[in-house]
Amino acid sequence: MAPIDFENNIKDKLDERMLKPSTDAWGKLSERLDNQDKKNNKKPYWWLGLAASIVGVLFVVSPFLNNDTKVNDAPKIVNTPEVIQQSKTNRVVVDNDEVIDNVEDVQVKAKRETIQKVEAQKLVNTKKEQELVASVIERTIVSKEKTNSVATAELPKKHMTFEKQKIQDVIAQVQNMQDKNIVITDADIEVLLQEAQKEIKRNRLYNETTGVVDANALLQDVEAELNQSFRSKVFEALKSSYNSVKTAVAQRND
Amino acid sequence: MNPFLKVIQLHKNESVLIKKSIKNNREAQHVLFEMHAPKMLSICRYYIKDIHKAEEAMLNGFFKVFTNLKSFKNEGSFEGWIRRIMVRESISFLRQEKHIEFPVEEIEYKNDYSNNIKTDIEVAEIQQLIDVLPEGYRMVFVMYAIEGYKHHEIAELLNITEGTSKSQLFKARKMLQEKIKKLNKLSYGTN
Numbered sequence: 001m002a003p004i005d006f007e008n009n010i011k012d013k014l015d016e017r018m019l020k021p022s023t024d025a026w027g028k029l030s031e032r033l034d035n036q037d038k039k040n041n042k043k044p045y046w047w048l049g050l051a052a053s054i055v056g057v058l059f060v061v062s063p064f065l066n067n068d069t070k071v072n073d074a075p076k077i078v079n080t081p082e083v084i085q086q087s088k089t090n091r092v093v094v095d096n097d098e099v100i101d102n103v104e105d106v107q108v109k110a111k112r113e114t115i116q117k118v119e120a121q122k123l124v125n126t127k128k129e130q131e132l133v134a135s136v137i138e139r140t141i142v143s144k145e146k147t148n149s150v151a152t153a154e155l156p157k158k159h160m161t162f163e164k165q166k167i168q169d170v171i172a173q174v175q176n177m178q179d180k181n182i183v184i185t186d187a188d189i190e191v192l193l194q195e196a197q198k199e200i201k202r203n204r205l206y207n208e209t210t211g212v213v214d215a216n217a218l219l220q221d222v223e224a225e226l227n228q229s230f231r232s233k234v235f236e237a238l239k240s241s242y243n244s245v246k247t248a249v250a251q252r253n254d
Numbered sequence: 255m256n257p258f259l260k261v262i263q264l265h266k267n268e269s270v271l272i273k274k275s276i277k278n279n280r281e282a283q284h285v286l287f288e289m290h291a292p293k294m295l296s297i298c299r300y301y302i303k304d305i306h307k308a309e310e311a312m313l314n315g316f317f318k319v320f321t322n323l324k325s326f327k328n329e330g331s332f333e334g335w336i337r338r339i340m341v342r343e344s345i346s347f348l349r350q351e352k353h354i355e356f357p358v359e360e361i362e363y364k365n366d367y368s369n370n371i372k373t374d375i376e377v378a379e380i381q382q383l384i385d386v387l388p389e390g391y392r393m394v395f396v397m398y399a400i401e402g403y404k405h406h407e408i409a410e411l412l413n414i415t416e417g418t419s420k421s422q423l424f425k426a427r428k429m430l431q432e433k434i435k436k437l438n439k440l441s442y443g444t445n
Contacts, residue, residue: 010400011399014400029317033321036317
């Protein structure tokens with residue numbers, strides 16, 4: 001079906017034909033092109049708007065997302081310090097002996113000082129006595145604080161306020177007793193101090209608001225007690241051996 | 255000036271205009287439009303009987319030309335590229351207007367074309383003859399006989415089979431032959 005001559009002829013003739021468009025043809029096309037350019041120019045703004053809205057939504061949602069991540073990350077946070085804590089506790093166990101020694105020394109010294117000073121100034125100024133008692137309590141608390149520094153490092157403020165309150169209570173009790181003209185003995189002060197110490201210790205171990213017992217503090221306390229009992233055993237053994245030696249020497253002399 | 259040099263100069267000018275038109279230079283686009291619009295309107299007119307509608311299709315075509323000018327690679331002629339766009343635009347314009355039918359009938363192909371057909375008819379008469387053809391016939395005839403498309407290309411563009419394209423061309427030719435014969439009889443009769 002090759003094109004016949006007629007078709008070639010009309011093809012040539014039609015190819016040569018030119019039809020002039022209407023006068024407003026270019027105007028119409030130009031207008032359409034202008035509109036298209038405006039649309040194209042608007043596109044970036046549209047994208048900017050979209051991007052801005054996404055950023056806005058992220059900004060609004062980010063606090064919630066952060067909360068979620070905190071909750072999710074909680075186990076991770078717990079895991080990493082565990083390792084550190086282990087090493088810390090080891091150190092603490094090692095250090096504790098020294099610290100406890102120091103604490104006990106301080107306590108013993110402090111108690112001795114108070115006893116001596118109280119004996120010497122039994123009937124002297126009550127203010128001085130109050131100061132002394134307060135200072136002794138503070139010193140013992142500070143020394144205790146040192147032993148439990150790892151366990152209670154995060155809660156010093158709360159304990160300090162409770163402990164200060166206790167100090168104030170003890171001082172008030174002593175003052176009250178003096179006001180009533182009751183003679184204050186060493187034993188009384190000792191009892192008051194022990195009671196205060198017990199309460200502080202309990203407060204440290206058991207959080208009333210949450211109803212949770214601080215496991216670390218409990219462990220620290222038990223460790224301290226264990227060490228104390230060991231020390232006392234050694235002391236007792238030394239004491240008994242010294243007594244036996246003493247009696248043996250005395251009997252020989254007899 | 256040497257005609258060969260004149261062609262080179264024109265091509266250079268056209269390249270510059272295309273580059274400027276890509277950058278939305280409206281003046282350059284206007285010049286390109288003025289250069290090619292008469293030819294392209296004629297092409298659209300092959301397919302679309304109404305000149306105003308043909309112009310509408312042509313403007314749609316030029317809009318596509320200028321908005322897709324970046325995709326024109328200087329591999330073929332710029333006019334050829336625009337021409338293909340115009341043909342497609344004319345076809346889609348007709349399709350939008352109404353459903354085009356390509357009636358398929360069993361045809362016995364016979365080469366009974368006569369070369370004794372009057373060939374000195376005017377362009378306007380040729381256009382009239384083409385306009386009388388049913389749209390399906392007209393499209394295939396124009397695409398094949400005037401635009402030089404192959405049957406597989408026509409089939410692809412019109413979404414028909416190659417067989418349908420061939421049968422449409424055969425019928426179009428037959429119909430045209432009859433019309434020209436009538437026209438010849440009339441003209442010889444009058445003469």
